[in-house]
Amino acid sequence: MSEEIFRLGLVGAGIIARTHIRAMGLLKERGLGGFEVVAICDMNAEAAAEAVALAQELLGQTPKVYADYRAMLDNEELDGADLCLPHGLHHTAAIDCMEAGVNVLCEKPLGITIKASRMMAEAADRTGAVFSLAVPQRRLPGMRMVRWALNDSGLLGKPLTFFHTMARAGARRDPNAPVPYASRWRADRLMSGGGPAMDGGFHWCDGMRFLIGEVDTVYARAIEIGGGQVQNVPEVREDTLHAVLTFKNGITGTWAWSFDAPGEGFQKVLFYGTEGSLSTETRHAIFHLYWRQGEMIEEGLLTQREGKQFTFDELHGLYKAATPPEQYEFLFPAGVQNGFAYEIWEFMEVVRGNRERVEVDAWDGIKSLAVCEAIYESATSGMPVKVEDVLSGKVEAYQAPINAHWNI
Numbered sequence: 001m002s003e004e005i006f007r008l009g010l011v012g013a014g015i016i017a018r019t020h021i022r023a024m025g026l027l028k029e030r031g032l033g034g035f036e037v038v039a040i041c042d043m044n045a046e047a048a049a050e051a052v053a054l055a056q057e058l059l060g061q062t063p064k065v066y067a068d069y070r071a072m073l074d075n076e077e078l079d080g081a082d083l084c085l086p087h088g089l090h091h092t093a094a095i096d097c098m099e100a101g102v103n104v105l106c107e108k109p110l111g112i113t114i115k116a117s118r119m120m121a122e123a124a125d126r127t128g129a130v131f132s133l134a135v136p137q138r139r140l141p142g143m144r145m146v147r148w149a150l151n152d153s154g155l156l157g158k159p160l161t162f163f164h165t166m167a168r169a170g171a172r173r174d175p176n177a178p179v180p181y182a183s184r185w186r187a188d189r190l191m192s193g194g195g196p197a198m199d200g201g202f203h204w205c206d207g208m209r210f211l212i213g214e215v216d217t218v219y220a221r222a223i224e225i226g227g228g229q230v231q232n233v234p235e236v237r238e239d240t241l242h243a244v245l246t247f248k249n250g251i252t253g254t255w256a257w258s259f260d261a262p263g264e265g266f267q268k269v270l271f272y273g274t275e276g277s278l279s280t281e282t283r284h285a286i287f288h289l290y291w292r293q294g295e296m297i298e299e300g301l302l303t304q305r306e307g308k309q310f311t312f313d314e315l316h317g318l319y320k321a322a323t324p325p326e327q328y329e330f331l332f333p334a335g336v337q338n339g340f341a342y343e344i345w346e347f348m349e350v351v352r353g354n355r356e357r358v359e360v361d362a363w364d365g366i367k368s369l370a371v372c373e374a375i376y377e378s379a380t381s382g383m384p385v386k387v388e389d390v391l392s393g394k395v396e397a398y399q400a401p402i403n404a405h406w407n408i
Contacts (some may be wrong), residue, residue: 269282
């Protein structure tokens, strides 16, 4: 279908769906069109209307609105569905789409559990559908550059360890103010699957696999301290995490943060190699490594053993010079450096037959989810957990009630 208009259905019309529409607007602005959002589905009519208005403004398109994605599948001829739903709805909607012959781009963190995610991966294999996991962070220029700096540049020598830490006071909500829908479902473990370690934290877990390699063992304590006493997952939704991760290549590092630490706040993300360090203090980096969004550009510093330093701007220049032009264009088509735009374009190009495969399919996404789940499984048992045991289903005490709720 390389010469045809790609017909896309957007399932879910919340904040992240509107971020996807803005990314599509960027694609059209850069001359990467050839697609139409023909339908938007959301049971919230107001949210759907806002998404349609945004599509009209940025894409010049007026999608048809559906309250139920099944009706959309019955009535529209779609090449792909872009799923922007609460986590607990991912597996059902994705499988229904693929079994209806529709390719799927699905927001992170894949499924709500390993079992749910495995069902999605198996459905993609069974139906032959293209399945791509929306993980924009690893597609950002900062992430591409840091991976090169850590593994290929020689500037840091051999990677050894890392320390990623952050603490800041929690936001205080007006108890009489209405709670947004996104906050309500995220607070429900049966719908969200977990707290920050699985939500925004999925980006970190996937990013660390991308930068360092596969994780072997996790030892974690996931707690809530905001109520004035220490309570442990799974009885509460964590606001504080202390985790030690050991990778299969022998590297060990720490990921520790708190969203409810009153008083002085701090943040530091540091990688160490045999010949120096790489650091950043960008606000979002503790979850969204090397964030680039709007006016927010990643910042950092590479410091070598003898004291020579490189800013991120300098490193970007070195990375671009070291990357073959055709590869650089492949990663940043038409100069697009927005991870959301890239993942949408990549998905459509694979379906069109212009690219061989997506960068992150369901089977790869399960490996990143397994790191998140290993954190919760370790926090639940109080013991170190092998990621392979989470992947195989041998360890699933934290996930078992969630699977039971969804009849998985």
